[in-house]
Amino acid sequence: MAQQAGREGRLRPARRLTLADDVYESIKTLVMDHILPPGERVNIDALARELDVSPTPVREALARLEADGLVRKRPLSGYTTTPLLSRAEFDDLFEVRQLLEGATAGRAATYASAEARQRISVEAAARIDVESGDGYRRHAAFTALDAKFHDLIAEVAGSPLLRDTITRLHSHLHLHRLYFPIAGAPATNSEHQRIAAAIVAGDATAATEAMRAHLSAARERHLPAFDQLPTPGTPRDSA
């Protein structure tokens, strides 16, 4: 008792299913937004106090996040947030993305329904006003739009397994989203439109090629961020 009284609407969404699920989403956001910095130790009790719940659902949520690759668990030593990708891991990620998402785009061009093609066309036309909002919101909005476009293609490709797999990969990528140079947004948009055009036209080969080219270009756009980044894995004891 003495806990479910006066904290409605603090972190709790309107439709509340289970507390553990809400906690999972909350912690995921904390990690994605770097409120819990990469490589940082995660104190279960402190997190439970912060979220105003007991440690049990926190522990359950962390177990799921570990399977997602967002935190690591060292036995009898606690959880830590996953460090930022190293350069090698980053390159690896984009190679795998090229393989998976290239094939996905090709499938989408072949199997997508007319209605699905319409949706892709609309989605590719959407843009984020680069001038609006502060830096953080702008980044978040742009990243969300990019993720939505890629997921949409995965959805209409007609392979649930492929879509799940791609979604999983994106978690790792999103840890880097705050470092993405916003200047690349226009190029990203036009590349998206080229992919959409190929899918709408039903040209699988062109769609695959356009997606691979897009990911190659996206990788190049991200690379400068590595020069201004703290070396991953370093146990930063900040000042």
Add this chain to the structure above:
Amino acid sequence: MAQQAGREGRLRPARRLTLADDVYESIKTLVMDHILPPGERVNIDALARELDVSPTPVREALARLEADGLVRKRPLSGYTTTPLLSRAEFDDLFEVRQLLEGATAGRAATYASAEARQRISVEAAARIDVESGDGYRRHAAFTALDAKFHDLIAEVAGSPLLRDTITRLHSHLHLHRLYFPIAGAPATNSEHQRIAAAIVAGDATAATEAMRAHLSAARERHLPAFDQLPTPGTPRDSA
């Protein structure tokens, strides 16, 4: 108190790190071996009693297993083991495997070290005596050998992400292993050797093609099982 007294070595391995990890492995085995049948409800408390631990680590283990796709969670209703793959999901799985493992074999042929090629060659030569042991052990041994071969290729392909992704997919497949017709073992072995030969020779194109052909054949071998299977998703209330 009154619990850590007399149950040494029951399910506890010699090196004990955390109870939750042991419970995770135990439940995973229970699901894989169909001791917890697919589609069955999983009672947390009953499972805790069975494993002689408290519900807390069981809950944590189930959360991880859910992320692995071996159990599903319905809010406020409990966990259920994942049903067997439907025909459509099965076909989907093998398409994705062809994509991923085909590319992996090609990478292995290109990047594998001399020592790695040696290991693959040895592994492909290993065989399970089809005559030995009872049906269950024979199946388990053969499936383990197959999984080891595929994972070895993924390991030497030099892409940790690709390897993780493939490992995840295999979980779903392994739920079907008990239905695999053992008669296909010799063909599987020879196909493995063909893949190994291409990798050892450094022929990426041939390795990719051999892997894809192998998976296509393996899929065909599995198909008859669908005719003698209870329809997936049926809530079986056994006699």
Add this chain to the structure above:
DNA sequence: GGAACCTATTTCCTATAGGATGTTGCTTTG
């Protein structure tokens, strides 16, 4: 002056108890 050892604290890990919710079976009514 440096390294190793010991101690104290923090943190994690597990067990237990109680409240809320979904489910099931029975009864009642049309």
Add this chain to the structure above:
DNA sequence: CAAAGCAACATCCTATAGGAAATAGGTTCC
């Protein structure tokens, strides 16, 4: 006889407490 409503049960979900291990800091010895 069937369907809807109700009640009892089982199960899940969350909170709290206590024991064990690891980490950090201080002290002592070389």
